[in-house]
Amino acid sequence: MKKFIAKSEESKKILNIVQVSSALPVNVIIFGEIGVGKKLLAKEILPEAIILDGKFLETSIINNSINIDQYKELIITNIHLVLNKKEFLSNLINIKIVATSKTLLQDIEEQFAIKVEISPIKQRPEDLEEISNIYMKNANEIYNSHISLDSIQTDISENGISLKKSIYKNTLLHSLSDNDINQALESFISKKLDENESYKYFLKIIEIPLLHVAKTKFKSQLQMATKLNLNRITLRKKIEQYFGENHD
Amino acid sequence: MTNFYEKLLEYDLNPYFVFNSNGRIKSFNKEAEFLLNYVSVKELFQLAVDNASKDFGFAQRYIPLKFNKHSYYAILIGYVSEEEIALRLYKVVSNQSNTINSGKLKLVNIFSLIELSKNTTLLNNPIKINEIYDISLPEMKININEFLLCLNDCFKYFENDTEITLKVRMKVGEYEVVNNKKYKIIALEFSANHIIQYNQLLEEKAAKANANVFFSHNKMKVELPIIL
Numbered sequence: 001m002k003k004f005i006a007k008s009e010e011s012k013k014i015l016n017i018v019q020v021s022s023a024l025p026v027n028v029i030i031f032g033e034i035g036v037g038k039k040l041l042a043k044e045i046l047p048e049a050i051i052l053d054g055k056f057l058e059t060s061i062i063n064n065s066i067n068i069d070q071y072k073e074l075i076i077t078n079i080h081l082v083l084n085k086k087e088f089l090s091n092l093i094n095i096k097i098v099a100t101s102k103t104l105l106q107d108i109e110e111q112f113a114i115k116v117e118i119s120p121i122k123q124r125p126e127d128l129e130e131i132s133n134i135y136m137k138n139a140n141e142i143y144n145s146h147i148s149l150d151s152i153q154t155d156i157s158e159n160g161i162s163l164k165k166s167i168y169k170n171t172l173l174h175s176l177s178d179n180d181i182n183q184a185l186e187s188f189i190s191k192k193l194d195e196n197e198s199y200k201y202f203l204k205i206i207e208i209p210l211l212h213v214a215k216t217k218f219k220s221q222l223q224m225a226t227k228l229n230l231n232r233i234t235l236r237k238k239i240e241q242y243f244g245e246n247h248d
Numbered sequence: 249m250t251n252f253y254e255k256l257l258e259y260d261l262n263p264y265f266v267f268n269s270n271g272r273i274k275s276f277n278k279e280a281e282f283l284l285n286y287v288s289v290k291e292l293f294q295l296a297v298d299n300a301s302k303d304f305g306f307a308q309r310y311i312p313l314k315f316n317k318h319s320y321y322a323i324l325i326g327y328v329s330e331e332e333i334a335l336r337l338y339k340v341v342s343n344q345s346n347t348i349n350s351g352k353l354k355l356v357n358i359f360s361l362i363e364l365s366k367n368t369t370l371l372n373n374p375i376k377i378n379e380i381y382d383i384s385l386p387e388m389k390i391n392i393n394e395f396l397l398c399l400n401d402c403f404k405y406f407e408n409d410t411e412i413t414l415k416v417r418m419k420v421g422e423y424e425v426v427n428n429k430k431y432k433i434i435a436l437e438f439s440a441n442h443i444i445q446y447n448q449l450l451e452e453k454a455a456k457a458n459a460n461v462f463f464s465h466n467k468m469k470v471e472l473p474i475i476l
Binding site for chain 2: 010013014016017020021024025026027110113114115116117119
């Protein structure tokens with residue numbers, strides 16, 4: 001089971017809060033941005049409980065398609081999306097609830113004796129480092145590579161979700177062999193040919209990243225032409241074509 | 249006959265005081281003596297002076313007052329000479345007995361609830377809390393959900409403070425009668441370096457948790473019976 005990572009002082013306190021809460025007959029609401037670990041934290045409180053989406057559960061209760069009395073405890077995600085929250089919660093008074101939400105909802109605040117806010121991952125550098133290392137290790141194992149975190153660009157705009165995505169994607173891209181690239185290109189070309197794309201289009205797909213990287217690496221057009229073994233006039237024409245006339 | 253009237257006042261359920269011109273008490277009854285446990289003589293004298301009629305005479309004022317658990321709905325000020333002033337307070341009478349639904353009570357360590365509430369309400373708040381706890385207090389039966397909701401609001405009240413003190417102790421010699429049984433009382437006393445305003449919402453929340461909350465100057469006190 002995946003665990004809530006708690007290396008920062010804030011996260012350690014949060015983990016301590018939920019450990020105490022798990023033994024108490026009170027409802028808990030966990031709120032914070034997407035990808036901060038709300039669901040993982042909820043699982044720390046109720047490891048055996050099933051997880052239901054708030055809106056789905058609301059519809060199921062209205063349609064009488066769920067026997068709510070069978071549950072003693074529930075993890076309800078995205079409770080902020082439930083339309084009639086007070087009525088929704090009035091159906092669940094005999095159940096211990098751990099709910100997750102994007103924000104703390106004032107209209108139902110009183111239904112939750114324990115309110116836990118998880119900060120964005122960028123505000124918890126110790127957690128960010130630990131989580132990044134875990135994802136990096138897993139990605140290296142999957143793609144059989146030895147890439148270090150320093151050599152890739154990570155994205156934490158959506159906290160853990162975008163971080164994981166960016167690490168896996170970058171590791172995959174770094175570990176591709178010529179054969180993998182050929183296969184990927186062939187699959188891409190096959191799809192695009194079905195869409196009637198022209199030779200010019202495919203040339204553009206290859207040449208734009210090539211010229212972009214060469215420009216970053218070799219700085220001047222003279223060096224680019226020499227290293228790529230390409231006529232300078234042809235190179236200039238292509239740069240003008242793809243990046244505009246004043247691009248040098 | 250004078251003796252009869254004196255006795256009538258002495259055994260009256262409403263407290264009365266007679267002050268001299270310096271604010272010293274000249275005379276008072278049993279109820280008044282009891283009230284002095286919760287409010288200072290100075291405060292009561294000031295109440296009488298502030299509400300006395302401009303000229304000599306008797307003035308009735310319908311003002312709600314609350315000292316500890318006791319509420320009053322009106323006062324009478326007798327001001328007939330420069331030498332003395334009298335104050336009588338009229339009690340709000342409730343015939344509701346103090347009962348608790350024991351089904352919702354769970355045995356718990358109160359300090360773990362305090363810690364939990366403090367950490368959730370003031371998670372990233374740099375406030376300094378001086379904790380003076382009597383850790384010998386036993387586990388007690390509490391309506392955990394309602395008590396936490398009340399406690400959260402107590403801590404939230406101080407979220408803009410830099411330093412507060414929280415004392416938790418058992419009250420000596422005081423009891424509360426609940427369901428016709430006598431229980432000792434635990435007091436959580438929050439104090440800050442500013443005046444704490446009366447908060448009706450908090451009072452209502454405390455009542456749901458079978459607790460009482462009192463506000464006096466820079467202190468907020470939550471008291472609840474120790475049900476074992």
